[in-house]
Amino acid sequence: MITAFILLSIFFTVFSAPDFSQTLPATVNQGEWHLLHASIGISAMHMQLLWNNKVVIFDRTDFGPSNLSLPPHLCRHDPRDHALQTDCTAHSLLYCVDTNTFRPLKVQTDTWCSSGSVLPNGTLTQTGGFNDGDHVLRMFTPCDDYSCDWVEFPGYLSQRRWYASNQILPDGRIIIVGGRRQFNYEFYPRSSRGSNLYTLDFLRETRDAHENNLYPFLHLLPDGNLFIFANTRSISLDYKRNRVVQEFPPITGGEPRNYPSSGSSVMLPINETQAIEAEVLVCGGAPPGAVSQALRGNFVSASLTCGRLKVTDENPNWVMEEMPVARVMGDMLLLPTGDVIIINGARLGAAGWEYGRSPVTNPVIYLPFGDVNRRFLVMSGSIRPRMYHSSAVLLPDGRILVGGSNPHVYYNFTNVLYPTDLSLEAYSPPYTSPAFSSLRPHILSLDENLLYGQSFSIVFNVCEYTNDRVLSANIVAPSFTTHTVAMNQRMVVLRVESVMQEVGNTYRLSVVGPSTPEIAPPGYYMLFVVHSGIPSHGSWVKIH
The missing domain is CATH 2.60.40.10 (Immunoglobulins)
Structure with a gap:
């Protein structure tokens, strides 16, 4: 008999939906976890799957040596580095999904809290970071041998891009939005005519008392405009004319959702078999003041809610739901079935150094079109906390690749509550059974x-x-x-x-x-x- 998970997923069909009047089984396969590597030598702060089944993984460069060596001729010499001016360890690697192997890559400037997109030709274009990397554009073009590595273009970006967000556009360009104290956006490649920098007052208006509304959520809408969500507010932006087309109601409850409150967001699947709709889902986060409380040793509960906004409605309004468990720093990914997995994170605190407590090790699968009282399914848990600076990506075989977690300024493996995690594991959802x-x-x-x-x-x-x-x-x-x-x-x-x-x-x-x-x-x-x-x-x- 098909399980509840499978039956509810059937809503993503190309014809009329099946009849759900039958009684559904009470038990659901909860998926499985598999350790791929006890250590890949670096903590997976950033991940991108490429078209040749390779995953680019990287951390930051300014915290000292990693546990993955570079070939001697590739040592990095950086007199501006805050921790190690000559560094013969890698802070980036290329993981091969097909063979479960990896090799080090050389990144030359600091990629801490940076952003990225893949160009139409398959090249990863990665933007910004910290210190000497905040104006840098980097490219990684996939290859079939060991010849490909990072190519960097210092000073390419017009503004400092630290905690910015990127989105690929219909014309193949990339828009780069925001960053710390950056209330503007720019494009790659640069325009050949006029300025490449555009002011966006919405980003100035939505910052909190500590100037945080970082890593805004971006979703390209079917009409070509850009949905931007920052803390509690959201707009539709016509980036071609630099004008706000529409401002949507603030998310119900007033809880901020962007870094360091760090909820997550997806745009639900666009279905070409029916009238085109665009619906955004935002889940988790942390209440106002969560960071200030954490600094005083008080770790407040993360947000329990998800909000859905059908952007294409004539009068869009947020529809709120509650998750089985509160979560901050959770990664949210679309599964091949059209369902959504929420994975990693914590129940208490906020994003940032040592600000989180009580790891949430059980993923949750959300069924967007299931019965309103049975949309969340709690899956089997990992034994590894994935806290601040963890990440996850969907793989072609339907598994979720999970790595990272380093809530410390440097790599720290002993005498801390949540040691730096260099492991790589995969979660296999129920449909892989x-x-x-x-x-x-x-x-x-x-x-x-x-x-x-x-x-x-x-x-x-x-x-x-x-x-x-x-x-x-x-x-x-x-x-x-x-x-x-x-x-x-x-x-x-x-x-x-x-x-x-x-x-x-x-x-x-x-x-x-x-x-x-x-x-x-x-x-x-x-x-x-x-x-x-x-x-x-x-x-x-x-x-x-």
Whole structure:
């Protein structure tokens, strides 16, 4: 019998939703944790999955040596570094998902609390940081051998970008928004005409008493405007004309959600099989004054609430729900099924050095279109606290790669409440269970280059085909994840034209590519065929 988790996930289908009047089983598979490496030598503060199944992972450079050595000829010499002017240890690495191996990379300037996006050609473009890295733009272009490494462009950014957020745009540019004491935005690549810097008073207005509204949540809307959420307020920005199109109601309850309150946000999947809607989900955070209280040794409860805002409504208003457990510093990721996982973080305190307490080691899966009283499912927990400076990304096989946690100024492994964590592990959600192997589709072939609005074919097989009503084709843009912000994350449910049985258990899907670059900006996506709530392994496609 299909579990409650699987049945509720069926809402992400390309045809009419199935009947849920039947009684659902009371128990749900809670997924599994697997340790990949006890130590990768660095703490995974930032992560980005690339189209060749490699993950770029990096920390910061100004805290002293890491536990991963560089080849001698790659030692970093930086007279401006606050901790170590000559450093022969790595602060970045490249992890290979397919082989579970990694190699060190050389980053030359400080990447602490920086941001990033992947260009349409697959190059990771990474922006800002601290100290000598705050105006730097860095690029990492994937390769099939060991030749690729970071290439840096000092002084490229017009302003200091520390705790800024990035979003890939329909024209392939990247917008870089905010940062500490930065009430403006700019673009990569720079404009060839006029200024590349634009003032945004909204960022000045939404800062708290300590000038914090850092790592604002950004979501590209289907109309091409940019949704920006900072602390409790949000707007739709026409970045082409530098004007606010709409200001939305403040989130109910008045709890700030951005760093250091550090909730998280996703835009729920855009479904091309129906009228286009855009709905933003914001979960967790910490109440006003949480940092000040933590400095005095009083760790207040994190936020228990999630808010949903259907931005495309004529009169949008927040609809609030409660999570099973309060959470700050939680990472929120879209799963291939269209459900949302909330992972990592703490019950008490806020983001920052030593400001968090009471780790939340159990992920929660949120079913956006499930019964309103049964949308949150508590999953099995890890034995490792993932506190400040942890991160997580979705992998093509549907697992969640999890690493990091270093709530200290330097690496500290002893005599502290939450030691620096250099491990890398993976959480396997319930849909990965072998119990569902007969329902799991396997993609045999597909067109890897997709054109906007053009039909393409996906050939897959599945042992136990149910019916067309529980079949969908979903594309997912991988996130740049750091500090509970999954930048550029996006899912689109594509329109299926037909399903035809070919031979035996083999089927051919005729699917229409995303309609516009505003729906899905150009670049690389993971494509999943989802059948009865069970996703295939993701196949990489490139949208032009």
